[in-house]
Amino acid sequence: MHVIVVGAGAVGQAIAANLEDSHDVVVIDPDSDIVEKLNYSHDVLAVRGDGTELGTLREAGIERADLVIASTDSDETNVVICGAAKAAGDAFTIARVRRRTLLETWEGSRGAFGVDFMVCTDLLTARAIFRIAGLPAAHDVDMFVGGLVRMAEFEIGPESPVAGTTVADADRWDSLTFAGIFRDDEMIVASGDTELRAGDRIVVIGSPHSVTDFSTDIAAPDTASPDEVVVVGGSEIGFQTAREFEEHGYSPRLIERDPDRARECAEALPDTMVLQSDGTDAEFLAREHVDEADVVVAALDGDEKNLLVSLLARRLGVDRTVAVIENLEYADLFETVGIDVAINPREETAEEIVRFTRAEHTEKIAMLEHDRAEVIEIEVGPDSALVDGPIADVTNDLPSGVVVGAISRGGELITPRGETTIEPGDHVVCFVDGDVLEEVLEAI
Template identity: 35%
Template sequence: MRVLIGGEDELAVSLAEVLMQDHDVTVLAPSSMRGSSLDRLDVEVRWGSCSSSTALQSANVDQAEFFIACTPADERNLVAAAAAKRLGAKQAICFLRRHEVQANEREAERLALSLGIDQVILPAERLAREILRIVMVPGALDVVAFEGGRVRLVRKEIPEGSHLTTGTLREIGVPQGVVLVTCRRDEELFIPKGDTRFRPGDQVTAMGDQKGINKFMTRFLGDRQRRDLRRATVVGGGVVGLTVAKGLESAGWTVKVVESNERRANEIAQQLKSMVLHGDGTDLELLAEEHIGEDPVLIAVTSRDEVNLLVSLLAKQEGVPRIITRADRMTNERLFEKVGIDVVRSAQGAAIHSVLRKISRSRDEPIAELEHGDLKVLRLPVREDFPPTPLAQMRAPVFAIVGAVSRGGNVLIPQGDTVIEAGDTLLTICTAEDEEEARNFFSNFSGASAD
């Protein structure tokens, strides 16, 4: 698939780096980016402004299946995406990064529709929604929804004393409607089997329907969200912080917001019921005075990675049990986790995942990436001449496991005796390096036993 990206900063580079693995990517960038990290990528680069019709035509925009406008200027992105669509791009995606044009995604979508643009992406709102999904599941390290929310994937560390550590997986069993798809133990990643014995500290990933996931979390991981634990401090009152605070308020949480800019603090105080503090989130005296160390959750979402990291480390030192941190540079996500931050998410990463999902709906592409791209979630259609076959007979020779089956508008969470039928769609988790072999296995499986 041919993808044309119009951008002029690190977001364009990161997007190109992800997409070039599976697509023919061209980047249209200003000459000021000559000698930048674009040079190390296996992509074609054309120099010029993405809002210029002449530059778009010279980059063969009419041959692009997707045009993505992701400069830092919202107006320029709108002009570029509308022009690209008019000049023949099959689909146009527009990033609105600064909230200069519209206040929320719904308003932005209406504006884009009027301009003929296929999709708008507000990275800050996407990041806020991602953080809220994780916060709402106690102790979760990752939460992703599929199939319109009917299937959820949750990753969590197994605590001391968990029932999961009392025997083998076969002996313990898990609730109906749940499949344990992966386990990470230190640096090792594996698919749990019947004889697997879990240990405290293992990070286990479960996929299932809402009822099954809830039962699994409460019965095996001790997660009953007590009302007195629904307290959080949000450091940073920008778009992300305000959206997160509003979402937590709506869910009945008690929230404190810390914002260093006095004018901004006064603005958001008018929009929230929560306490808004004007101050520096790295001020130890402020943290102590406001008893921030006593809150079960701290969410650091300022616009500066170094501030978020320092706030998070101070909160960890103060004994805050759960910390969620924003890192706008995707390269900082792994770094922050290595120094002990529980959950790290970036607006850049949330936006790129949105692009991947959009492209996956038009082609047979991964619908999600997990653990910084180490794992992929695939939606694999079962061919029409496929003979009914128990899933237990479809054991792939690579790291791949079916976590859910979509059939005739319904979703099944499979067990070993679940029979896979022609026309089904398999939600399959595999490692990035095994993606091609996993696709080939499930596409070419003949119905005979894989043993």
């Protein structure tokens, strides 16, 4: 597939890095230093120029492009790029935007502006925060098959009942599959005799209720779902996060320092208590009883501020902290010093966009541990290697590193076991080692 990425910021570079091994990628950016760096550091062709100009698009090969991803920092520029791409070729176009209002306008007139698909970075991030914050102890959460299947990643604590047991001994949920384990720098595909150790991050796939039961019973037996939610920062991500909690029946508190922005948020969020103050002020946080919150979300403009807010919340005794980070290199640092979850908007956006570069039958993907593994949802065709017999047999013929986590057949959830047979038309959710992803996609 010939892919053109316009805009080599954090999101654009993340997308290019993910696609470089399996696709013909061209990146357009006006910054000559970035272009030179990309040509040396990535297996892509980087072109200096303006992606809204037909001449630049033609230099990038727009006539033969299959996909154009407009990922500059300007919403309007991204829309124009898609329109220009449609005028010069027949590529599928994706525009990355930050404003939810622009997304809603596009959704009301699909195909408008020459945009085939629109991704709202801040809304994706807010929804990811809501999913993760609502499941005790989870580090990552995603939904598949229209909500029928849930994937979650948990860290096994030293007091967990499954620490020191095998997967076979721990497997006592009817609709749950143990898929993979991240242990330090190692990725382990789960099997019956795999030992679960304290400190492991384990990926499970199953029905929403079974994953929730696993969370409360095993991963975090003393932790309940959140009731009191505090969002620090009225940035667009903070605003969208509060709105997401509102839409699911919560009444969060939002702390914003700027009086004009605080007023805007208060007017737009009727079920949110907006407090106009500095979220990094420890005395204010104590005075407002932020320590009573079940979850504090740090969504200020700046990684250092979000780290400070999270540490202050942890010091006050908040059970769970979620921080937005722009610099992906800080993710491990945040979690090392005690922040429960660090969410990177560019990873959320790349995950949503990259699925369009997969095989046509790929419905959804979730990237885990900075793309060390993926959970993918596919609709199985008659020629798939998955339909040749029981799962125990067909997975033996696939590259090592694949676990079938769940099957949907006619809207019914089937928990896969060794003797289960997959049929054409089934929707299958698989955990796949990133090192063998392309081979697996070709086979299934």
